[in-house]
Amino acid sequence: MAALTSAMRERLSALDERSGEVFRRIVESYLDSGEPLGSRSLSRLLPMSLSPASVRNVMSDLEELGLIYSPHVSAGRLPTQIGLRFFVDAFMQVGNLSAEDRASIDRQVRRSDRDQPVEQLFNVASQVLSGMSRGAGLVITAKNDPVLKHVEFMRLAPTKALAVLVGEHDQVENRIIELPAGVTSSQLTEAANFLNAHLAGQTLAEVRGQLQKVKETVRTELDVLSQDLVERGLASWSGGDADDKNPTQLIVRGRANLLEGLAGAEDIDRLRMLFDDLEKKDSMIELLSLAETGPGVRIFIGSENKLFSLSGSSLIVAPYKDGDDRIIGAVGVIGPTRLNYARIVPMVDYTAQLMSRLSR
Structure with missing residues (x-):
């Protein structure tokens, strides 16, 4: 490094x-x-x-x-x-965010009412940072544990189904799951009915704990195939294995901005490699860790971080916190090493502070 x-x-x-x-x-x-x-x-x-x-x-x-x-x-x-x-x-002098940039962020990244889930702001924040920086806007967040409202399984193929899980704020998550061999349509319905009757109104963490307690009930009310479906459906909501204690999600907007001005195929290959790496969970956790290791905004140039050693990109990142002052995510900008650091640093800092206020 x-x-x-x-x-x-x-x-x-x-x-x-x-x-x-x-x-x-x-x-x-x-x-x-x-x-x-x-x-x-x-x-x-x-x-x-x-x-x-x-x-x-x-x-x-x-x-x-x-x-x-x-x-x-x-x-x-x-x-x-x-x-x-x-x-x-x-040498770099970082000033305050301009009144125009501040107003633009405030206007777009806002929470209209307290019942609106803060997750809806993540896409907006990422898009705003991308548009204002001409780089790729980045938001990393620990995935919230929503309250379940409704569960449904829809068959797509003999061995595949779509698990549709609806949260209390009507957020919907769709996941394709593998079906156990020989599962029938009635068993899909049975599994969904069981979840809706016994487990709705609880968070995923509560559901997992509850599922352990009702194992015997599951065995008596459902056959083995339906029981397997129940557990697969719960895993699909978290986006990972049931023992994934810290699920995270990564939102990147404005990737096309990074393609502008690239010299040739070699540059594009390096950029593609960067985004392939970003898709991996370890990289998300690493990015969040980078934001956690120091107060305020942090700047990583090129190979100062192994994630960017091949792509030659720079990262400007800052953490945001919840009401208990715990770091729950990060916002940032990825771009070429010739980013306008003096302008983007206060932009990222202000967006992180705004996300902290909105997450409380």
Whole structure:
């Protein structure tokens, strides 16, 4: 993982004003255009009088420090990953969120009444962050344990059925489940009727506990196939195995934004690999852990996190909390390393604070 060592930090802290200004201009140009900046163009941008030859000497020193590099012979310079990290830590000034951006987030991410489940806001929050950042908006949340209102099984094929589970706020979750061999339509109905009669009005956790208590009832009221269906239906609501204690869900919006400006098939393959990784549960838990390990907004650039080591993406992420001040999820933005960090950091921070208020 690329990071600044203590020795490197000492050397970087000794940068004089001239070197610091040259470095800052190179990074800002990269964040704005993505293009390398040459010595002649840079000499015209600097507030002090420096010839192109003098600028090249400073560039050589910065390159030796590992802050910048030349992508091609005789080309200008671009910041390295270490250079971007140093810029974010030492040079970037993060201001307050603009009144316009704040109003836009407030207008879209809102809870119209207390009975509205907060889960409905997750898609909106992810979409808002995507649209405002031109990256991919990210929301990770520990999946709530809703109260069951109604359960139904619908046969799709001899060995498959659709489990339809409705919560008290009319949220619906549909899952395709494998049917035991030889199950009949009447057994599908029996299993649904049993759940609706005995287990409706309870959360999934309560249902699981209740199911243990009524095992004998299940055996007397249902045959073995129907009992299996009951348990499969409960697993389908959680989206995982019955022993999954901390189910999480990941919502990503704006993936198409990340395709803009990619150089070729290799970049697209790296991006596809990133999203393949994000689909895995371990990655969701890892992302949530990243947000939990420090207060406020955290920035991960490229290979600073193994999840992004191949895709070369950056992540800006912040946790949000419930009324008991427990971290229950995270919001963030994934994008190329040339994200507008100074604008997106307060955007992510404000959205996380808003989600915390709405989750209470």
